[in-house]
Amino acid sequence: MTNPVQQAIENRISAHRYVDGPLLDDARILALVEQATRAPSAYNMQNWRFIAVRSQDAKARLQAVAYGQQKVLDAAVAFIVCGTLAAHRQLATALQPSVEAGTLSQRTADAWVAQAIQAHEGDVQLQRDEALRSASLAAMTLMLAAQGEQLGSCAMVGFDALALHQAFGLAPHEVPVLLVTVGYPTADQLPQKPRKPVHEVLEIL
Numbered sequence: 001m002t003n004p005v006q007q008a009i010e011n012r013i014s015a016h017r018y019v020d021g022p023l024l025d026d027a028r029i030l031a032l033v034e035q036a037t038r039a040p041s042a043y044n045m046q047n048w049r050f051i052a053v054r055s056q057d058a059k060a061r062l063q064a065v066a067y068g069q070q071k072v073l074d075a076a077v078a079f080i081v082c083g084t085l086a087a088h089r090q091l092a093t094a095l096q097p098s099v100e101a102g103t104l105s106q107r108t109a110d111a112w113v114a115q116a117i118q119a120h121e122g123d124v125q126l127q128r129d130e131a132l133r134s135a136s137l138a139a140m141t142l143m144l145a146a147q148g149e150q151l152g153s154c155a156m157v158g159f160d161a162l163a164l165h166q167a168f169g170l171a172p173h174e175v176p177v178l179l180v181t182v183g184y185p186t187a188d189q190l191p192q193k194p195r196k197p198v199h200e201v202l203e204i205l
């Protein structure tokens with residue numbers, strides 16, 4: 001007996017082709033991204049932003065900077081998952097709801113902010129690492145959310161980051177980390193690809 005989380009993990013595949021299906025309306029897109037934002041991030045920075053590319057025009061613009069990958073056009077929606085740099089500067093704002101909800105004391109929030117500023121200010125590499133970590137976790141959560149909705153998905157790094165940055169007017173502090181296409185997979189999908197044996201990649205101490 002597998003539990004629902006196992007099922008989602010084991011049944012997810014990288015969809016290689018999509019067919020047309022019902023429009024994913026704003027409410028469904030919002031629900032998917034709401035799930036994605038439940039991903040963890042350092043200090044709960046939530047240093048991410050999502051662009052849901054759904055219109056034909058915007059998809060064509062995205063396809064042009066994604067090496068012509070057909071999936072971008074055929075998916076119901078293609079998400080540009082961005083990580084944000086210098087997230088420590090907006091950490092106090094990001095933590096405010098936790099303070100208001102009583103799940104984080106003001107004192108702890110202030111300490112986290114001070115710690116994050118000390119570690120991140122001036123360390124461009126760390127800011128970028130953090131942006132990549134957060135956006136990647138959010139992208140994976142987004143794919144599992146799609147799986148839960150019986151939708152297919154595919155993470156894609158096949159895009160020209162600079163061209164995408166310009167084509168979609170990203171802010172200087174935004175890094176396009178991944179595209180996640182979501183849609184209705186064709187019936188001829190391959191099963192999830194085999195993985196290396198766990199013993200090759202696991203060390204238990």
Ligand SMILES: Cc1cc2nc3c(=O)[nH]c(=O)nc-3n(C[C@H](O)[C@H](O)[C@H](O)COP(=O)(O)O)c2cc1C
Pocket residue numbers: 012013014015154155156157158159178191192193194
């Ligand atoms: C970071 C990353 C980048 C990827 N880029 C692409 C891509 O540009 N185009 C594509 O078709 N698949 C892409 N994939 C999908 C991988 O090829 C796929 O996850 C891998 O082969 C395992 O397949 P499975 O998820 O179906 O088991 C990417 C996956 C990841 C995690």
